[in-house]
Amino acid sequence: MSPKHLLSIDDLGRDWIEEILRLTDSFAEVSARPIPKVPALRGKNIAWLFYEDSTRTRLSFETAAKRLSADTMNFSVSSSSVNKGESLRDTCLTISAMGVDAIVVRHKSAGVPWQIAKWIDASIINAGDGWHQHPTQALLDCYTLTQKFGSLDGRHIAIVGDIKHSRVARSDIAAFTALGAEVTIVAPQTLMPPSLEGWNCKVSHDLDAVLPTVDAVYLLRMQLERQQEALVPSLREYTAGYGLTDERLEHLGANTLIMHPGPMNRGVEISQKAADDPRSAVTQQVANGVSVRMAVLFLLLGNNGSDSHPNAPRPNDQGPNEGIL
Amino acid sequence: MSSVSSVSETTLLRGGTVVDASGSRRADVLVGTDGNIEAVGDGLSGDRVIDAGDCIVSPGFVDLHTHLREPGKEEAETIETGSRGGALGGFTALVAMPNTTPPMDSVGVVRDVIELGKTALTDIIPSAAITIGRAGAELAPMAELAELGVRIFTDDGTGVQDDLLMKRALEYSVGLAPFTGGASVALAQHCEVDSLSAGTFMHEGEWSSRLGIPGQPSEAEDLMVMRDIALSRSTGARVHFQHLSTAGAVALVRAAKAEGLPVTAEATTHHFTLTDAACASFDTVFKVHPPLRSDSDVAAVKAGLLDGTIDAIATDHAPHCAHDKEQPFDAAPPGMIGLETALALALTELELPVEKVVGLMSWQPAKIAGIDDIHGGPIEAGRPANITVFDPNEAWTIVGSSFASKSSNCPYEGHEVRGKVRHTIVAGEAVVIDQEAMR
Structure with a gap:
């Protein structure tokens, strides 16, 4: 089974890190195409939940999602119900109720991605929590x-x-x-x-x-x-x-x-x-950020569990232009 | 302030083992209709008989540290609900902390709490703030408050930061005998130096470093304990140290007692049962002030309870609404509930004979609170009938939502413990029978 969430590097271990790096090679090739877009995550819905300012991480994730043909929901703290006092949990439940496959979260407080992972079913990707993990x-x-x-x-x-x-x-x-x-x-x-x-x-x-x-x-x-x-x-x-x-x-x-x-x-x-x-x-590093995040999104959302073991056939085994890629 | 209610029939606690400061013995205890113990002995009879077989019959427990949230935060707890939890936990008296809204820093607010306490299931013993608004700038009207019955002054939730103001408060406290009928008062300190603790959310150490959560160093507590020991030495005033959490603080208090200074100390159940490692779950139920500390601190607190350095087990029962706790770890309010788990945790986690545990929960805190004429006293004829009956061996599983408290921020969900309160008698009234609150 591929991991459901990406909260901490400690959750991955060497095998999964190496698997992500192998996937990144494939997606770097996609990124280099004249039309850098594949249907790998078509129909998947990803929400960005950035409670803290970010330029490169957020743009990098957005680019990665678009290249994988995922749908995305933008959430901006400054123009959202958070300003009306909505709690973190209610915001997450609201987003979850709309049908979301993954939430990419950045928050100034350590541990928030762990808390969200307990509250809702979607895959949670930690895009930075306080001083803790990125x-x-x-x-x-x-x-x-x-x-x-x-x-x-x-x-x-x-x-x-x-x-x-x-x-x-x-x-x-x-x-x-x-x-x-x-x-x-x-x-x-x-x-x-x-x-x-x-x-x-x-x-x-x-x-x-x-x-x-x-x-x-x-x-x-x-x-x-x-x-x-x-x-x-x-x-x-x-x-x-x-x-x-x-x-x-x-x-x-x-x-x-x-x-x-x-x-x-x-x-x-x-x-x-x-x-x-x-x-x-x-x-x-910035350029690689897009390919790595494509790999992460694909690993968490693109595979259907059983075939996603590190030793299972990799997406680029079929050649990047075939199959899902 | 005693919640004396009329009791029309006598109650016999039959078949238990009586434990009080003088030792333990098999005896029945007959509670009279006047709120006092009528007789202690073998083969007694009474109007109503309550089974105390396999149980300890002890003086009721006294919690030196309860947040009842009334006035101001009644959605989290009230004096009534808190006292019900207290009674179910075997407490017959709860010392109400003054960090209410408005704070208990004036005769008006303290009088309100006393009034509300009259219908509670346990005695409600008000503390009062040392400084107005607990703001650490001006002294509260300590003499007026002492006259009203206050024997413990504390700015709990924060320590008095200003050295001179604390010295003045201690000096002033020494002269309050005319307002108390000769009794002494204690200034109880929440020891945290603000400049070291501001902006921190857990203990500083291995786990805070790993989790990237700003940590409060042990010195934040140690330095204020050190200062107040020095001030007790120079003023002769009584200082009570609340919720000791560090090995350093325990050592300082041990030395101060060896020197003969009039200092006392309490430890909470969570500071001898849980460590900062629990914060790795980012579950805000583990956020508390002072923070859960390291294994060696827990060992030191236990040692302090064993050797008498620490006089009392307190709960620091701090109810919070679920929606307030459901926040990021740094934003969530600190505190955990504890009234209904304290006895079981003490019996399960401390390697102490049951007589010592009862002392730490009953007559020792009663003395510190200045209520040892009513609570914690010997189980003998003529004494006020504030009594706890508990089975020291009953095994049970902790479920936070099952408690009488309005809040369920209990950090021991699913823990297997032993020791359960069966009956609680307050001023002669059986407020808890067979683990059920009677009102």
Whole structure:
């Protein structure tokens, strides 16, 4: 059985992550066609439930759904009954009553996708919950890394910056290590989670010592308000210690991938030059986001359970132009 | 404030084991028509006979920490419904917390609560706020409130943050004897330092880190316990520590008691039975203040109950409507109900003889609340008949929706426990017989 929901990377394990990456290859081919559209999810209804601002994730999901011929329902918090005080549960029950196959949810509060999954029958896809999880970001990051390196086994990836408040970091660590990579998180202690018990990664406060050893450096967005919270003395000091500056860029290996989930704070966690460097995969990550989300939607909604085991025939076994594709 | 109602016939509790502060013995207990115990002994007879076989007959339980939600939030609980749950849980007195709307910070509101309590199934013992509006800025009229019968002052739901104001409140409390007929009062503190706890929704540690939920560090509690111990030392005033949840706080209170300071402490059932790991379900029933903490904190709270550092088991019964709890974890209100599960959890989860459990639930909290003349007293002729009869071995499964509380935010759904209240006598009236509330 394919998973019903995508809530957390931990729910997938290596087999399902690899299956999604294989599916992504097929859908990347679809995306490259002159008319990048297949009928795979025709008749399926997907609702977007974005309680928190999003540009790339939402557009990426919408594009993915359209390329799969799914119907979509847009939900905008600012112009909806949420403004009239409707509760999260009632909003979900309302959407569910209209007949929906999946809800893609982003919320500022950790755990909301889990709560919704208990309230209604549809598949729930977590598009980011608070500081907790952002599984499709991690999957597109894995895809971007495998495009460059093939297997992630034995690769070393540094995730740098505000780990404490980052759903991207929590999902990426789980996904990268599930695929066999070694992860080192690098941040001032104030931006580390209070406890790292059970975290499958190494910890460092010395970016310059870590950088020469990595195959990829993943920079997290440094939010401006962290300075007001006294988590760092100043953004300038943060950049000096933990930013991918022009100086650090010069010492970066020729094959080291530069990654960032966006939106970037140029000049803070990443210099202008580093962001636009040929080693930067930032726009590739965005492009891969559409294909990965097509794969996720297809995995959850397109298969009918029994034939969707990781070892079952894959959609592209028939050639991408045949069958459902 | 005693809910004395006229009882026309005597009631005999037959065949039970009497347990009170002086020990345990087999005896029948005859409850007279005047609200007092008429006789204790073998082979007694009475107008109505209630079976107490296989049961413990003990002084009624006293909850130092009940949120009855009236006035202001009657859709979640009322004094009547809360007292019914209390009686079913074996409590004969509930100390009502003052975080109502309006808060219990004035004679008017406290008098209303006393009035409403007169028809309740248990005694309703009002506490009152330390500061006006529980806002931590100006002292409430403590002498007036003490004159009305208040013996516990607390801003529960929040701690008094300002060090000087807390020192003044403690100093002032020492001189209230003229208004209480000589009795002392206690200032009960909800120990959370706001600057460390603001914007947090669970315990800070392994689980908050994993779940990405902002966590409250243990120091938020430890620092206020530390401060109030220092203030008790300098003022000589009584401080009662509410719902201890951290290993650090338990150690501090243990040391303060060893020093001879007039401090007491309570622990809730949930802080010795549940940990922060429960929050991984994102079920808001597990959101509470102070938060559920780690395994080692739970072990420390249990140790504190075992060695006497902690004087009382309290419920912090905090009913919330289902629609209020059905929110994202960070937005949901904190609190869980507990009146009808406290005894069973204490008997099931604590490795304590039943006599110790009863002490933690009856005479020890009664003394802290200043009601030990009426509640928690020995089971002997002439004493007020506030009595709980429970079967310490009855096994049952917890179902939140089965409780008398108007709310069902119970975190123990499906738990298998043992120990069930069979009858409860309040001021001579059998308000619960065979696990059924009589009114």
